[in-house]
Amino acid sequence: MGIVTPGFRGRARTADERLPPGQYLVEDFPVLSAGPTPRVRTENWRFTVTTETGRTHEWSWADLLALPSETPTVDIHCVTRWSKLGTSWRGVSLDTLLADVDTAADYVLAECHGGYTTNLPLEDLLDGQAWIAYEFEGEELAPEHGGPARLLVPHLYFWKSAKWIEGLRLTLDEDLGFWEAAGYHAYGDPWREQRYQGD
Amino acid sequence: MVRGRLAWRVGRLAEVRDETPTARTLVLDVPGWPGHLAGQHVDLRLTAEDGYRTTRTYSLAAPADGDRIAITVQRVPGGEVSPYLTEVFAVGDPVELRGPVGGWFVWRPTAPDPVLLVAGGAGIVPLMAMIRARRAAGSRAPVKLLYSVRTPADVYYAGELRRPEPGLDVTVVYTRKAPADWPGEPHRIGIADVNTAGWPAEFAPQCFVCGPTGFVETMADVLVALGHDPRRVKTERFGPSGS
Ligand SMILES: Cc1cc2nc3c(=O)[nH]c(=O)nc-3n(C[C@H](O)[C@H](O)[C@H](O)COP(=O)(O)OP(=O)(O)OC[C@H]3O[C@@H](n4cnc5c(N)ncnc54)[C@H](O)[C@@H]3O)c2cc1C
Numbered sequence: 001m002g003i004v005t006p007g008f009r010g011r012a013r014t015a016d017e018r019l020p021p022g023q024y025l026v027e028d029f030p031v032l033s034a035g036p037t038p039r040v041r042t043e044n045w046r047f048t049v050t051t052e053t054g055r056t057h058e059w060s061w062a063d064l065l066a067l068p069s070e071t072p073t074v075d076i077h078c079v080t081r082w083s084k085l086g087t088s089w090r091g092v093s094l095d096t097l098l099a100d101v102d103t104a105a106d107y108v109l110a111e112c113h114g115g116y117t118t119n120l121p122l123e124d125l126l127d128g129q130a131w132i133a134y135e136f137e138g139e140e141l142a143p144e145h146g147g148p149a150r151l152l153v154p155h156l157y158f159w160k161s162a163k164w165i166e167g168l169r170l171t172l173d174e175d176l177g178f179w180e181a182a183g184y185h186a187y188g189d190p191w192r193e194q195r196y197q198g199d
Numbered sequence: 200m201v202r203g204r205l206a207w208r209v210g211r212l213a214e215v216r217d218e219t220p221t222a223r224t225l226v227l228d229v230p231g232w233p234g235h236l237a238g239q240h241v242d243l244r245l246t247a248e249d250g251y252r253t254t255r256t257y258s259l260a261a262p263a264d265g266d267r268i269a270i271t272v273q274r275v276p277g278g279e280v281s282p283y284l285t286e287v288f289a290v291g292d293p294v295e296l297r298g299p300v301g302g303w304f305v306w307r308p309t310a311p312d313p314v315l316l317v318a319g320g321a322g323i324v325p326l327m328a329m330i331r332a333r334r335a336a337g338s339r340a341p342v343k344l345l346y347s348v349r350t351p352a353d354v355y356y357a358g359e360l361r362r363p364e365p366g367l368d369v370t371v372v373y374t375r376k377a378p379a380d381w382p383g384e385p386h387r388i389g390i391a392d393v394n395t396a397g398w399p400a401e402f403a404p405q406c407f408v409c410g411p412t413g414f415v416e417t418m419a420d421v422l423v424a425l426g427h428d429p430r431r432v433k434t435e436r437f438g439p440s441g442s
Contacts, residue, residue: 003209005245005294007287010253011279022254031412032436034303036419036429080256114429144416182302183205196205196300 018075020190023083030082031144038113038164042148048167051103067092074154077190089152091133094125105170110151113164118177120160157188207295218355221274223285232266235259235299237306237332238325244295255280258325262332273321304435308336312405315397316344317418319410322437323355326409343368345396347388350376370396393421400426409435
């Protein structure tokens with residue numbers, strides 16, 4: 001399909017091949033979330049990985065900071081159509097965190113302070129594709145951007161990069177997360193414009 | 200294959216109403232519209248002659264009237280789509296759209312609990328849909344609206360909001376210029392305004408906050424500081440920028 005909207009021209013476009021279809025560039029860092037910003041204290045911070053058999057692995061804030069960190073510079077893409085290129089972060093690779101976790105799970109449900117959840121295939125968190133990030137552009141990650149720590153999965157729409165992350169639940173079957181259960185796409189690939197179910 | 204509410208449909212502009220010098224309500228005829236809840240939105244897709252396409256999201260401003268839906272668009276200077284929709288798009292013109300979208304920032308008229316609506320600028324649109332849905336359903340849920348605008352000329356739905364309505368309290372706060380009979384100086388909404396015009400936290404109202412990002416961030420923090428359960432504070436942030 002595709003009907004022309006009479007008299008609509010659109011803005012002059014420059015093709016930036018780092019920009020997925022339907023996205024535009026921003027210089028600032030928009031904030032989007034479903035409710036108020038929680039303020040999570042690092043003294044109380046815990047990150048838990050729970051396997052399909054119920055085994056848990058837990059890290060405190062000090063444990064997280066003691067792990068080898070990485071400083072990925074990545075492009076991020078929000079389903080509300082903004083993209084931000086070349087953002088730099090510091091965090092711990094999920095490869096490091098999951099190294100000793102014994103699992104046959106294919107799926108992960110990321111669980112956050114305040115009850116937000118989002119689902120991902122486990123393989124999308126491995127092989128250098130995802131981090132628990134605690135710094136943004138050389139500064140502590142601000143609460144409105146998910147501080148003290150968030151999931152960072154830059155190859156998927158940014159709602160998958162769950163803020164105020166508390167844990168990962170590994171499952172054999174896919175459970176839908178907060179937005180996914182409300183009709184957003186289960187996977188969310190920005191390059192295929194997977195915004196809503198059925199895209 | 201895509202079916203139902205996420206399929207693209209063609210709507211036609213049936214009627215326009217200017218709300219303010221920079222905002223216009225567009226009433227669209229959308230054959231087969233499935234209905235929606237107050238607070239949901241639609242995606243509009245525009246296509247230029249050369250095939251270029253772009254999409255924007257707009258809140259539904261009222262309950263559906265059969266196949267008729269309404270949105271209200273604020274003109275953003277230098278914007279790609281909102282100047283087109285408010286100045287060029289004419290009665291009879293077609294546009295592609297899909298929806299309704301969004302199942303979180305919604306209010307159901309069957310809910311009896313008190314409601315606090317906090318709007319900044321164009322953020323009034325989905326909250327007005329809630330006020331209108333309440334009226335249409337004959338709901339008796341008590342509603343308070345706290346609405347921040349720059350000047351009296353920036354109030355959307357001004358006539359309708361001025362009309363007394365049982366169980367609905369409207370408080371407008373002006374940030375730049377107030378009407379002559381308004382008590383106090385223009386100011387940004389603060390904790391005192393929310394405390395005075397809202398519900399005590401013990402009443403456990405459902406709170407809906409909508410507007411520009413900075414506004415929403417501040418208001419949600421204020422509500423939590425006043426003791427409201429964060430799980431009962433739903434927010435929707437308009438506009439791409441962090442202003
Ligand atoms: C859930 C939701 C509901 C909404 N409901 C409403 C509503 O009821 N009423 C309403 O008026 N608006 C609403 N909006 C906002 C609306 O979707 C648009 O963002 C708004 O109309 C501006 O679109 P525009 O094309 O005119 O401006 P844009 O062209 O998108 O410009 C807006 C700003 O974004 C930046 N920008 C965007 N695109 C580019 C680009 N290609 N290049 C450079 N900079 C760019 C610019 O800084 C510009 O100042 C809603 C948004 C959301 C997310």
